[in-house]
Amino acid sequence: MSLATFTKQQIEKLDYDVLYDDWLTPGDGLKSVELTIDKPGLTLTHQNVSAFAFKAWLAGGENGVTYKVTVTVETDDGRIKQDEFKIKVKEQ
Numbered sequence: 001m002s003l004a005t006f007t008k009q010q011i012e013k014l015d016y017d018v019l020y021d022d023w024l025t026p027g028d029g030l031k032s033v034e035l036t037i038d039k040p041g042l043t044l045t046h047q048n049v050s051a052f053a054f055k056a057w058l059a060g061g062e063n064g065v066t067y068k069v070t071v072t073v074e075t076d077d078g079r080i081k082q083d084e085f086k087i088k089v090k091e092q
Helices: none
Strands: 002-008 013-019 030-037 042-049 053-060 066-075 080-089
Touching: 002 013, 013 066, 013 080, 030 042, 030 053, 053 066
Parallel strands: 002 080
Antiparallel strands: 013 053, 030 066, 042 053, 066 080
16 A cells, blocks of 8 residues: 655655554554665665554655655564555755
8 A cells, every 4th residue: 555755855864654553453463564665775774663553764865766665564463564655855
């Protein structure tokens, strides 16, 4: 599912949240998270995972380039969900 498109500047390091509390069933939680970026330049600096949410810290990128970020999660009960969002790098 495509979530949103965000804009950032090259110098910025920003956090992006993906929330799963409305999707998860009672008693289920996130077990693993994999993040991929479709082209080089934008960098995952670190990530935080809780039972119901994923936070990605992204930095860099090339001016004028839009990156597709794909997040794939697996839950304790074995569900797998994939979401995407886009980051457009634009100097202001």
